Amino acid sequence: MALSTSQRASYSRDHHSKIPFLTEPRHLAGPGDPRHVTHALLAAGWSVTSAPGDPRTVLAGPAQARHRLVLDPLSTSYWQIESADWSWCASFGRMVPAEIVAGFTDRLIAGTPRSGIGPWARMEEAGWVVERRPDGTAEACSSGPHQIRADLAKVYEDNPEQTAWRIEALPEYGGAPVWRMWISGAIPEHLLDGLAEQLVTTAPVVRGMYDPESHGARQEPSGLAPEEAVEAHFARVDAFDRRARPPRRTRPAVSLPEPTAPSTPASVSLR
Template identity: 60%
Template sequence: MAVSPAQRASYANDHHTKIPFEKSPRALAGPGDPRHVTHALLASGWTLTSAPGDPRITLTGPDEARHQMAIDPFASGSPWRIQSADWTWNASFDRMVPAEIIAGFTDGLLHGPRRGDIGPWEHMQKAGWAVERQPDGTGQALSPAPELPVRVELRPIFNDSSDHFAWRITQPDHIGMPVWKMWISGPVPDHLMAGLAEQLVSDAPVLRGMYDLDHYSARQEPSLLTPQQAVEAHFTRIDAAQARGRSQRRTRLTTRLPAPAAAPAAAAASSRATRP
């Protein structure tokens, strides 16, 4: 299911008057536009399976990859929920998780594992974060930015469970609730967490509207992009996702087709050539 002209027009209409500002670090930039995630999924062949008029959005993956993603505005804690096709794992993101970081996770569902990829903690170390791991698999990492540091924590949700974890983003001097949380249940594939971590530690700022105040004290500077250029950058992303999805579907179809049978004349000639 491609992104329709009406959906493109709606996105452009929502952003054509927003003066783009660059915000960093991206972990503190606020949620942004969820269509950064959903449009890429639709362009890649996912289908909108929720009932018309239902404010809860459900997208389902194509073919055998029947993963499911839901956005529930009524959910108090985690409006984003992603469920594996075989129900072995699920992930939930709370409202303040930046869409670009969620896209690092969901894009992995579209691309699959990448050759030579590294794990989430290794991505943090490579980016200069100070990482502390524990024997039980939990840990924490502190970003190198001295003016706006961010701490990542991985903790068990329940004390007696080793397969239910919460990734928390906090500010070291912050007292109270973390900036945002992500909940993991079951064996989420490593490449999905690696994609999320790669987006989390990226130094590249994310675009937000000039008066978008839904963030945690992130730095913001005017972008060199015009509103139209910011919209075109979004369309370039979803067009690339659509082209990649078509290529993957053609590859899957080719591998499923039976080998063509030999033509009768060619088969007879081959049989005569092999006779003594």
């Protein structure tokens, strides 16, 4: 479904006074606007199923793939995503940037797996240190002072088939992680690949100037006007809307017989 006029107006109103700044590294840029994720889902045919007055926002996928997303401001698992058949689930802390969450949900919207090199190969290609173990578990760590650590471990020692991902952003001088995500179950690899793609990229994200929720990230002017940043958001959303629409069926051209010249009436003699 396309975004409503009121949804567009609300987003525009919230961002019209924010001066867009390029913010990096992206994993420390703060949560950003969750509508980067939810607007794309709505445009792709998801619907809001939470009850009026519920502090949570609950979205469900289209009928053929009823995945479920819960945005819960009262939970440490700010983002919770569950598969339609309950075979996997994922949770993301509130400080995980919306652009990184979108790496996962954008692939979920696509429905069919897109070819990718896989999460571990993608991390290795980006220069992360990756250790793959014979038992199928693995660990990876990014370089630099503000590291991201990804760990794929067994949930239960007596059940080697059941594994879970734990991914954390670590502060430079130790202490509790800046954010954490947890993914368990039979998670499709193309979803993990989309997530890894966003984790390893060095491209900055756009945040408002002096965003108080960035965690040690650097900012510099983007050169964009607030209106341009808003237009870029809606261009992304409208692209999902166009993909979700069924192709228009055109009727085949019908050949009509050529008109015949009218016959000349016989002359009438009046006496």
